[in-house]
Amino acid sequence: MPELPEVEVSRQGITPFLTGKQITRVEVRDKRLRWPVPDEVNQLEGQTIIAVRRRAKYLLIDTAIGSAILHLGMSGRLRVIDSTTVADKHDHIQIHLCSGKMLRLTDPRRFGAFLWGGTTPLAHPLLSKLGPEPLTEQFDANVLYGRSRGRKSAVKTFIMDNHNVVGVGNIYANEALFAARINPKTAAGKISLARYLLLTEEIKSVLAHAIQQGGTTLKDFAQSDGKPGYFVQELKVYGKGGQSCPNCGAELKEIKLGQRSTVYCAICQR
Structure with a gap:
């Protein structure tokens, strides 16, 4: 998608x-x-x-x-x-x-x-209740921290909710959480402001770099000129369950969160 x-x-x-x-x-x-x-x-x-x-x-x-x-x-x-x-x-x-x-x-x-x-x-009803754009100044650590207080849902599910921030789909949620060294299963309400500061920076970085690389071609996507997106070559964890962590070498775990494939390193991501 x-x-x-x-x-x-x-x-x-x-x-x-x-x-x-x-x-x-x-x-x-x-x-x-x-x-x-x-x-x-x-x-x-x-x-x-x-x-x-x-x-x-x-x-x-x-x-x-x-x-x-x-x-x-x-x-x-x-x-x-x-x-x-x-x-x-x-x-x-x-x-x-x-x-x-x-x-x-x-x-x-x-x-x-x-x-x-x-x-x-x-x-329009499809757009009126959407959260902030991730690559704008309206999205920062305070947004995620404030909206996460008391939330028991997994942080990966939380950042994929378009009411909290738009456009952080499954691929980029996996990658941003890995870069921020946050376990995707951690309850959103238990993450500190300091860690949300790092996570927002990584979300912005991962999305901006993916745009620069033309997106991520997995199955169906191609650019408007027919060329593939090249960010797929730079994925660290998404789609790599069972392979070695690029940081520590441990085996990457793959689970389901919110019915979506989730890959993470149990050593690096706490």
């Missing part, structure tokens, strides 16, 4: 081709995505794209009359290609531009979304 770095890389890839371009046609080839595609998206026709923004793992395509909301779901992919390119079975959304290009959403599993956010997209 594309996580925050992959979505940000997609945003960066498509933005130069979309900003300032007029939308000539919105082609919905299949409305049956995670939620039915509403007819309101057709209002985009004739509008000029002002900006392409990201909120958590959602992309916002802004115009003067309102914004469309895009989500890649589990296997979605965005590409900017020639408008004459023949569509395939899983090419569900095509936004045609005055430049002769189009933005195409390909989504084999149809867990993605293409919705209408109107003039206040951040107030």
Whole structure:
């Protein structure tokens, strides 16, 4: 599933081709995505794209009359290609531009979304209750420390909760906790402010570096130009249960937390 770095890389890839371009046609080839595609998206026709923004793992395509909301779901992919390119079975959304290009959403599993956010997209029910963006000043140790007091849930589950901070998916939660030397099973409420200070720094560092490397290609994700993400080559623990810890050499343990695969070092992470 594309996580925050992959979505940000997609945003960066498509933005130069979309900003300032007029939308000539919105082609919905299949409305049956995670939620039915509403007819309101057709209002985009004739509008000029002002900006392409990201909120958590959602992309916002802004115009003067309102914004469309895009989500890649589990296997979605965005590409900017020639408008004459023949569509395939899983090419569900095509936004045609005055430049002769189009933005195409390909989504084999149809867990993605293409919705209408109107003039206040951040107030949409899917976005209105999201936590702070991890790569902004609004996210710091005090946020996690304050929200964690009295919480008995595992810290890994806690930082993956989008109400506390957005975009820290499974891959990056594993990596950040390893870098901060925090056991993912530890109750969120038992972690000190000093350790949350280190964890927030590592979350920011891991996510920023993953974006710089083009994301993490595991199964479905590729950048908008078709190139893979290279952060997978730098993963320290994710997907490496049973292998040796890169720090101490002990065997990495793999368990399930919140039904998600969790890999950690019982020696290094306390």
